[in-house]
Amino acid sequence: MTGKSLADYQKEYERIIFFDQPKKDILLAGLKAEMEKQFKLPTRSKEWKNENQKVIAMYRKICITRML
Structure with a gap:
């Protein structure tokens, strides 16, 4: 199974932000x-972060x- 694309995460985020706290x-x-x-976060690799x-x-x- 392939993971979600970054666009998929953005769409999901946009859907979620309208829910009550x-x-x-x-x-x-x-x-x-x-x-x-999926992305093995958080990572400490500066190279990975730059890429x-x-x-x-x-x-x-x-x-x-x-946090808001």
């Missing part, structure tokens, strides 16, 4: 966990949204 937080946590598994800046940006966006 408790449900939104749970769904974003799940989305974040999926990304961690995958869009993935890192999407992951950070999810993290920041959970």
